[in-house]
Each structure stands twice: as structure tokens, then as C-alpha cells.
Amino acid sequence: MPSLWTNCAGIQSPNPFWLASAPPANSGAQVQRAFDAGWGGAVWKTLGQPIQNVSSRFAGHTIGGVRGAGFNNIELITDRPLEVNFREIYETKLKYPKHAVIVSLMVETEEEWKDIIKRSIDAGADGLELNFGCPHGMCERGMGSAVGQEPKVNERITSWVKHYSTVPVLVKLTPNVGDINPHGLAANRGGADGVSLINTIKSIIGLDIDRMVIEPRVGNQSTNGGYCGAAVKPIALHMVAQLAQNPNFGLPISGIGGVTNWRDAVEFILLGSSSVQVCTEVMLKGYRIVEDMIEGLEGYMKTHGFETIDQMVGKAIPNYTHWGDLDLNYETVAKINANTCIGCQACLVACMDGAHQCIHPQAGTRVPRVDESECVGCNLCKIVCPVPDCITMAQVDNGFAPASWNEFLYQGKAIRPKKGVHQ
Amino acid sequence: MAPSSKLAAAAGALPTDRSESVFTDYKPAFTPHQATVEAFRCLYCSDAPCMNACPTHIDVAQFIRKIATGNLHGSARTIFDANILGTSCARVCPVETLCAGACVYNQLGHPAIQIGRLQRYATDWALESGEQFFQAGASTGKRVALIGAGPASLACAHELRRLGHSPTIFEKRKELGGLNTFGVAPHKMKADVSLQEVDWILGIGGIEVRTGVEIGRDVTLEQLEHDFDAVFLGMGLGPDTPMPVPGQDLPGVVGAVAWIEAIKLKKLDLSGVRSVLVIGGGNTALDCVREALTLGIKDVRMVYRGTAAGMPGYQHEWKAAVLAGARAEWQAVPVAFEGQGRVQKAVCAKLDGNKQPTGEKVTLDADLVLLAIGQSKLGAMVAGLAGIAVDKGVVQAGADGATGRKGWFAGGDCKNGGKEVVNAAAEGKAAARGIDQYFRSK
Structure with a gap:
């Protein structure tokens, strides 16, 4: 049986599944129930000067009848007294010594950082996570993403924290930046042991169009929130991979953003995360989802011959390259299986209106025909096809040796003629 | 699958041209x-x-x-x-x-x-x-005899293995699986799937199976009690209940469970059968109705003493039977079967709302009569053992399967009077836990 034992930036846990700093990790009773359900670690809901929250705080993004496909919130950091939080952290660590308890922090002055770090470590924190990511409310007070968006501030506060901390420090990064790299590098220069990303994305999830007010509504007003949930995974994966492939970065990563099940977790790990954090799916379904995550990850590791999480981390990074290095002579065309086609012609209309006009009707049948001489292999037909495996993309041997754009430009390699141009 | x-x-022992194959x-x-x-x-x-x-x-x-x-x-x-x-x-x-x-x-x-x-x-x-999900527990050396190889005993034996005990199943037939193999309507499950499942369950290893052994004939209860540390009664129900009316012995008047077993295990000759009467209103009767229709008989009618609303069989099953072409003679009961050399007609008395005869009679065509009015109870088999209570043939046992006799447990149809496979599975497993508890407290 493969081992799920996890070491992320020196923070160890029985498995890579951590609760993200958020409502599911708001109290000792919750975190302990989560550990009982199987979670390997928890990043405590951010501690700082306790705040007053608004009502309401959350809004769900329903897409095609699927509730909570995306999610946003305007809740702030902990609203519970610090001493209560520290007592519960202490009790939790006492009962669960092998589980990771990481304390998320957000304060302003160096003095405040020094004080809250000491109290966190005294309470038993296995690590600290610096909340440089919150994109709503706290940033207006000069904290959260206001820090994460300024590499110099990020570096300075990180170095304070490292100075006062005896446990590993993760810097939680905001995705509300044009390029994640300078921010990861700033954390690195500040001495961070690792980073966690992404925090939520600045968002307006939608409106009550009758009242003409943004959701979630606070009376007849609202504000932008932080977007998260399944829908943000593609953005998170990209940012994680950006740092993982940056040779100047080199720190461990705790991946966050749209993890709903073990498959998502595998993706984050293959792109460089050594632990994964989950909030929204737990908010929607409860702690019990971790049972399937553990089994599914174990099953995947067995199937692919991985014995430890470390062996998996970043395995897909070598296959993540620049567009200019992709093989322009690699050619695929769509094949429609006439036996399983149900004749909806979703592929035909998609190709005609949205792609390269190479799927056509045929007399006497509703099964469309692919004009392979014009098919560019774009995938759109396969994406819209409702029948599993009815449309497949077949590789074509066009006789051209592999050649990228860069090789074409700088080495004069031959590239094949264009298709689907309809000149 | x-x-x-x-x-x-495991399923290869069955002929491939069984009547149920067409389902x-x-x-x-x-x-x-x-x-x-x-x-x-x-x-x-x-x-x-x-x-x-x-x-x-x-x-x-x-x-x-x-x-x-x-x-x-x-x-x-x-x-x-x-x-x-x-x-x-x-x-x-x-x-x-x-x-x-x-x-x-x-x-x-x-x-x-x-x-x-x-x-x-x-x-x-x-x-x-083919994956096995569970391993046998560390051996306790405790041996348990299980009577019958149906769902209750299989569930009990498997759980006993997980707990480290050593079960031995005694089955009088050659095939294992009990009603799962012999009695399930083929549109739900065929015999070969049951046999595959049995083989997979036994895959945990360490469950001994003795087939062709009949309790009372080949081995006595006293012997079991002597040779084993505990006994589990999972023998299910006995043969179909007969209908004691004139003509009951005519060829073509057969028990429902026996008939279902025949279509599941061999090829039945149904040529010449145009009309089937199924007597009873329970789920076995409903199964027979749907099976006869699927086997190509057009005129299939259920004869039940009460009304459609009052039948004990599942309403969703009756609706499906009606869609398949079933008819019913409600509020009627056969008083005689008639025919030259084999059954040809059933004379039925019509009943009122209290299931009492109205005096009216109706005669129905029938080349085949299937009696689905219940199965005999086998409790008598153990009624002689001091401490085991038997009520109307049903073995009396608690939620943990324990009877009144030390070390004797029961589950499945012989204990619950005849319920679903899932009840037998639950009771067999509960009895295994009960037996384990009994060993620990000894």
C-alpha cells in the first residue's frame, strides 16, 4: 500500500489533505471532527484582531442547475477571541499530535506579528500561514491581498515572521496579480519555507437583477467578494505550475483552489503541490468527502506505481512548456463513430459556427462527415459531443518530423501546410 | 457483467440452455x-x-x-x-x-x-x-457450523472469517447460494450470477463447505453441537405449501418455488401450456406471473383472495406485471382443480371483502397452476432441542441471532418467516457478531 505521509515545507501530516483557512477550520470542535473524518491537517481560520462580520456573507454560482459550481464570500478573518482560538489549538494538538495544525495569521505591525507568532507557537502550531491573499475587506485595511500584491511588503513581513518563528512558514499568495512569479520570489527572498496558493479571486458573482444589487446582499448594498470553488481550479493549477516550473523559486507548494475530489488533488500534486487544501467542497458537502479522497489517491498511486507522495510531486511539470516549443507538425483529425452517433449534430454546428467548417451533413443520415483535409484537430466537436468516445481525435502521420515554432524560426525546420484556412 | x-x-456447472436464459x-x-x-x-x-x-x-x-x-x-x-x-x-x-x-x-x-x-x-x-476487500482475522480457533448455504449463512460465514473464526457450511444440495441461486426471478438475477457471487464471497478463504449433507440424515444436531463451538441456523424455508382441494395432485399443479427452481436450473418444456394460473398475491406469485409471460405464455392470471390494493406483493411489481400483460382474478380462491389426466380448469369460489365465500363460483382455464401461497417453515427441525423456541415453524431469536440455547444462533428466512435477501444478509452478519460476542463472554 502506498504511503500518503506528507511533508510540505517541513510540516508533516498523515496525508496531503488539509482544510484551508476558512469556515470549516474555524474552531477546535470542527477541526477535531475533521481529523476524525480523515483530514491530515488544518489551516486554522485566520487569526488577527477579531472582526465583526456582515450578514449575509456567501453566494453560490449555479451553472446549468449545478449549485455551488463556483462560490464567493465576503466573510473576514476570525470573529472569535484570540485566547479562545489559542486554547482550542492547544487542545486540538494535544488530542491529535500527528495531525498538522497550521495557524493562519494576519496582523499589521511587526510588534503584532511578533506577539501573535509567539502565542501561536506556544499553542502548538506546526506551522504558520501568512494570509497575504484575502481580496475583500481586510485589504481595505492594508492587510491581506494589499500585502500580497506588493512584493516588497510581502518580503519584508515574511522576513519579520521568519525572524520570530521557530516553525515552518508558508506565505499564502493572492491570485489577484498579473504574474504570480514575482510574488512567489518575494516570499522566497523573505525566507519563507513554502507558499500556499491560490487565495480567492476578486469577484462579483452575480446580481439580484430585480433589486439591482450584487450578491451576496447586505441590505440593499454589497461589495466584491473572493471567488473560489470548483470553477477556479484552472486558474489555481496554472499559478501553482508557474511557480513549480520556475527554476529560481524552488520552494514547496501547498495547492489550493477548486479541489473537490481526489482527481483534482492528483492534478495539484502532479503540478508541484506537496499538500492540497480544501474549503469550498467541505462547506458544500462536509468533512466526510475526505474518505473518498484518501482512497482515490491511494488507488491512483497504486495504479501508477507511486509509493510516496514525494515521488508524485511535480511529475507533470516537465511536460508543461511554452507554446513556442510545441510540435507544430503533430496532427490530429476528428473521427466520428457512426455506430454510436445519436445524430444530434452538436458537433456540426459547433464546427461550422465556432471552428473551421470541416464537419458537414450527409444525405440520408444524421451522422455528419468530417472533411479530414480541412480538420485542424481543435477538439471542439469532441467537447460538445454528448456520447462518450463517439468522437475521437486520431493522430495523422503527415510525414513531417517534429518542429516547433522556435525551431522553425531559429533552425529553419520544416512545418506542415496550414489546414482550415479556407483561402 | x-x-x-x-x-x-464457478457458474460453468449450469446448463446454458436453461429456461431462464431467455430473460x-x-x-x-x-x-x-x-x-x-x-x-x-x-x-x-x-x-x-x-x-x-x-x-x-x-x-x-x-x-x-x-x-x-x-x-x-x-x-x-x-x-x-x-x-x-x-x-x-x-x-x-x-x-x-x-x-x-x-x-x-x-x-x-x-x-x-x-x-x-x-x-x-x-x-x-x-x-x-476479482479483488478481495477483506482479510480473515487472526485465527481464534473457534469453529462454527452453519446450516444452509443461502444468503444468511454466507453473510454470517464471511463475517465470522473477518473476526477470525472458522465456519463450516452444511448444504444438502450440490449448488450453493440458496434462494439466490434457485429462487430469484430471472429478470432480476440469474443463477450463474449467484454462483459467481458465492465463489467470490468464499474467496476470503477458510470457509469450509460441505455439500450434499443433510442435517438429520447425514449428521445430527447433537453431533454439530459436539463438534463445533457454535451453530448458526440459516436453513431458510421448506417446500411450497400445498393446497388441499380436490384435484391438487393432478399433473400441472405445482409449487411456485419448485417451478422457479426448474426454470432457473434447467430447460422446461412448456409446449402445450396456453393458460397459467398463479395462486396467491405475494411477491413469489408476482415473480411467477412475470416469468410465465416472459416464457411466452399469453394467458397468465393471478388468483388472489383479496383486492389489488390489499395484496402483500409489491405494487410496483404488479404494475410491471400488468404492463407485461398479466391479468388477475381478484377475491377468488380455488376450491377444485379439474382435468383429464392433467389439470385443465380451476373452479374458484368468489370471496367478499372479508375474504368469505359469496356463494358465486367462477371456472378458469389452466394448463398450469402455480401455487404461491407460502412455503413451509423448518423450525420443527430444531424444535426438539431444549431452549430453542419455535413459533409456527419460525425459529425464535434475538437481534443478535441468539436463540434460547447456548451457542445456537439463527438468521434469515427460518428466523424472520420469509423476507428479502438483504434481511438475511443483515441477520447473518448480526448473528456473526453475536457469536463473536458469545465466544468473548465465555
Whole structure:
């Protein structure tokens, strides 16, 4: 049986599944129930000067009848007294010594950082996570993403924290930046042991169009929130991979953003995360989802011959390259299986209106025909096809040796003629 | 299901031209895409009503979520951990009145989650993979005799193995599986699937099986008590209850369970049968009605003493039978079977709302009469043992399967009077826990 034992930036846990700093990790009773359900670690809901929250705080993004496909919130950091939080952290660590308890922090002055770090470590924190990511409310007070968006501030506060901390420090990064790299590098220069990303994305999830007010509504007003949930995974994966492939970065990563099940977790790990954090799916379904995550990850590791999480981390990074290095002579065309086609012609209309006009009707049948001489292999037909495996993309041997754009430009390699141009 | 070669071999003992071979699955297997779509529809209820409606308390929400994420191994494990007969239960359970009947979607006016078909999807995968999910516990050296090789004994034996005990199953027939093999309507499950399941359950190892051994004839109860540390009674029910009216011995008047067994295990000659009467209003009667129709007999009629609304059989089964062409003679009971050399007619007395004769008679054509008015109870077999109480042939035992005699336990139809496979599975497992407790307290 493969081992799920996890070491992320020196923070160890029985498995890579951590609760993200958020409502599911708001109290000792919750975190302990989560550990009982199987979670390997928890990043405590951010501690700082306790705040007053608004009502309401959350809004769900329903897409095609699927509730909570995306999610946003305007809740702030902990609203519970610090001493209560520290007592519960202490009790939790006492009962669960092998589980990771990481304390998320957000304060302003160096003095405040020094004080809250000491109290966190005294309470038993296995690590600290610096909340440089919150994109709503706290940033207006000069904290959260206001820090994460300024590499110099990020570096300075990180170095304070490292100075006062005896446990590993993760810097939680905001995705509300044009390029994640300078921010990861700033954390690195500040001495961070690792980073966690992404925090939520600045968002307006939608409106009550009758009242003409943004959701979630606070009376007849609202504000932008932080977007998260399944829908943000593609953005998170990209940012994680950006740092993982940056040779100047080199720190461990705790991946966050749209993890709903073990498959998502595998993706984050293959792109460089050594632990994964989950909030929204737990908010929607409860702690019990971790049972399937553990089994599914174990099953995947067995199937692919991985014995430890470390062996998996970043395995897909070598296959993540620049567009200019992709093989322009690699050619695929769509094949429609006439036996399983149900004749909806979703592929035909998609190709005609949205792609390269190479799927056509045929007399006497509703099964469309692919004009392979014009098919560019774009995938759109396969994406819209409702029948599993009815449309497949077949590789074509066009006789051209592999050649990228860069090789074409700088080495004069031959590239094949264009298709689907309809000149 | 495309079974592994090892499991196919288990079913290889059966002839391929059995009458049941013509049946297709009433609830066919899901394709992967269908299963995924249906699984994602599940609301993943907390303290789920479906789980609580299941006698074996399978964590339905959890196994369905695992199908949705593609974790079939974990899904099957969740099912089998609660109910090792999850493969057959997926096919034969009356989910409409159990788990799916409790699905909260019913309250929303949406179709309930197709829990049986999802369970089949996961368990078929498991049997196909041949994977064993559980290991035998560290040996305790305790030996348990189990009478009968039906679902109750199989569930009990498997759980005993997980607890480290050594079970020996005694079965008077050659084939294992009990009613799962001989008595399940073929549109739900055929005999070969049952035999494959039995083989897979025995795959945990260490369950001894002695077939062709009849208790009382080949081995006495006293001997069992002497040779074993505990005994589990899982012998099910006896032969069909006869109908003591004139003409009952005419050829063509047969017991329903015996007839179902015949179509499941061999090829039955039904040429010359144009009209079938099924006597009774329970689920065995309903099975017979649907089976006769599927075997090509056009005129199939159920004769029941009460009304459609009052029949003990499941309403959803009767609706399906009507769609298949079934008719019924409500509020009637045969008083005589008539015919030259074989049955040709049944004379029935009409009954009133209190099931009393109205004086009116009706004569119905019948080339075949199937008596589905119950099965005899086998409690008499153990009634002679001091301490074991038997009421109307039903062995009396507690929730942990314990009878009044030390070391004697019971479960399944012989204890509950005749219920579903899932009840037998639950009671067999509970009795294994009871036996384990008994060993620990000794």
C-alpha cells in the first residue's frame, strides 16, 4: 500500500489533505471532527484582531442547475477571541499530535506579528500561514491581498515572521496579480519555507437583477467578494505550475483552489503541490468527502506505481512548456463513430459556427462527415459531443518530423501546410 | 457483467440452455457514462434516509460519491463492508420500497436515485476485478457450523472469517447460494450470477463447505453441537405449501418455488401450456406471473383472495406485471382443480371483502397452476432441542441471532418467516457478531 505521509515545507501530516483557512477550520470542535473524518491537517481560520462580520456573507454560482459550481464570500478573518482560538489549538494538538495544525495569521505591525507568532507557537502550531491573499475587506485595511500584491511588503513581513518563528512558514499568495512569479520570489527572498496558493479571486458573482444589487446582499448594498470553488481550479493549477516550473523559486507548494475530489488533488500534486487544501467542497458537502479522497489517491498511486507522495510531486511539470516549443507538425483529425452517433449534430454546428467548417451533413443520415483535409484537430466537436468516445481525435502521420515554432524560426525546420484556412 | 474466468468457472456447472436464459435484465447494467451522471445527481444527504432504510445500512451516499469520482474500488468496499451480498442485493432488492423509496428526491417530485443500478455498477466492477476487500482475522480457533448455504449463512460465514473464526457450511444440495441461486426471478438475477457471487464471497478463504449433507440424515444436531463451538441456523424455508382441494395432485399443479427452481436450473418444456394460473398475491406469485409471460405464455392470471390494493406483493411489481400483460382474478380462491389426466380448469369460489365465500363460483382455464401461497417453515427441525423456541415453524431469536440455547444462533428466512435477501444478509452478519460476542463472554 502506498504511503500518503506528507511533508510540505517541513510540516508533516498523515496525508496531503488539509482544510484551508476558512469556515470549516474555524474552531477546535470542527477541526477535531475533521481529523476524525480523515483530514491530515488544518489551516486554522485566520487569526488577527477579531472582526465583526456582515450578514449575509456567501453566494453560490449555479451553472446549468449545478449549485455551488463556483462560490464567493465576503466573510473576514476570525470573529472569535484570540485566547479562545489559542486554547482550542492547544487542545486540538494535544488530542491529535500527528495531525498538522497550521495557524493562519494576519496582523499589521511587526510588534503584532511578533506577539501573535509567539502565542501561536506556544499553542502548538506546526506551522504558520501568512494570509497575504484575502481580496475583500481586510485589504481595505492594508492587510491581506494589499500585502500580497506588493512584493516588497510581502518580503519584508515574511522576513519579520521568519525572524520570530521557530516553525515552518508558508506565505499564502493572492491570485489577484498579473504574474504570480514575482510574488512567489518575494516570499522566497523573505525566507519563507513554502507558499500556499491560490487565495480567492476578486469577484462579483452575480446580481439580484430585480433589486439591482450584487450578491451576496447586505441590505440593499454589497461589495466584491473572493471567488473560489470548483470553477477556479484552472486558474489555481496554472499559478501553482508557474511557480513549480520556475527554476529560481524552488520552494514547496501547498495547492489550493477548486479541489473537490481526489482527481483534482492528483492534478495539484502532479503540478508541484506537496499538500492540497480544501474549503469550498467541505462547506458544500462536509468533512466526510475526505474518505473518498484518501482512497482515490491511494488507488491512483497504486495504479501508477507511486509509493510516496514525494515521488508524485511535480511529475507533470516537465511536460508543461511554452507554446513556442510545441510540435507544430503533430496532427490530429476528428473521427466520428457512426455506430454510436445519436445524430444530434452538436458537433456540426459547433464546427461550422465556432471552428473551421470541416464537419458537414450527409444525405440520408444524421451522422455528419468530417472533411479530414480541412480538420485542424481543435477538439471542439469532441467537447460538445454528448456520447462518450463517439468522437475521437486520431493522430495523422503527415510525414513531417517534429518542429516547433522556435525551431522553425531559429533552425529553419520544416512545418506542415496550414489546414482550415479556407483561402 | 463479463466475469473473470475463475468466477465463470464457478457458474460453468449450469446448463446454458436453461429456461431462464431467455430473460433480459429488468434493470440493466449502467454504462460508465450513465453511472457517472446518475451518481452526480445524488444529493449526498447527511444521515441519509436511503442508508437508514437499508437493513444492512450501506453508506449509500458515500458509495455513490465514490462512483462519481471514479473511485470504484472504494465504492465497492463501502458496499461490501456493510453487506457482503451487495452484488445480489443490487439486483434483487426491492429498492422502490427500501433505499430508493426513502430517497429525498421523492419529496421533490424528482425521480429517486437509481441506487440498485449504481450498486450493481460498483459491485460488478469488483467481481470482475476479482479483488478481495477483506482479510480473515487472526485465527481464534473457534469453529462454527452453519446450516444452509443461502444468503444468511454466507453473510454470517464471511463475517465470522473477518473476526477470525472458522465456519463450516452444511448444504444438502450440490449448488450453493440458496434462494439466490434457485429462487430469484430471472429478470432480476440469474443463477450463474449467484454462483459467481458465492465463489467470490468464499474467496476470503477458510470457509469450509460441505455439500450434499443433510442435517438429520447425514449428521445430527447433537453431533454439530459436539463438534463445533457454535451453530448458526440459516436453513431458510421448506417446500411450497400445498393446497388441499380436490384435484391438487393432478399433473400441472405445482409449487411456485419448485417451478422457479426448474426454470432457473434447467430447460422446461412448456409446449402445450396456453393458460397459467398463479395462486396467491405475494411477491413469489408476482415473480411467477412475470416469468410465465416472459416464457411466452399469453394467458397468465393471478388468483388472489383479496383486492389489488390489499395484496402483500409489491405494487410496483404488479404494475410491471400488468404492463407485461398479466391479468388477475381478484377475491377468488380455488376450491377444485379439474382435468383429464392433467389439470385443465380451476373452479374458484368468489370471496367478499372479508375474504368469505359469496356463494358465486367462477371456472378458469389452466394448463398450469402455480401455487404461491407460502412455503413451509423448518423450525420443527430444531424444535426438539431444549431452549430453542419455535413459533409456527419460525425459529425464535434475538437481534443478535441468539436463540434460547447456548451457542445456537439463527438468521434469515427460518428466523424472520420469509423476507428479502438483504434481511438475511443483515441477520447473518448480526448473528456473526453475536457469536463473536458469545465466544468473548465465555
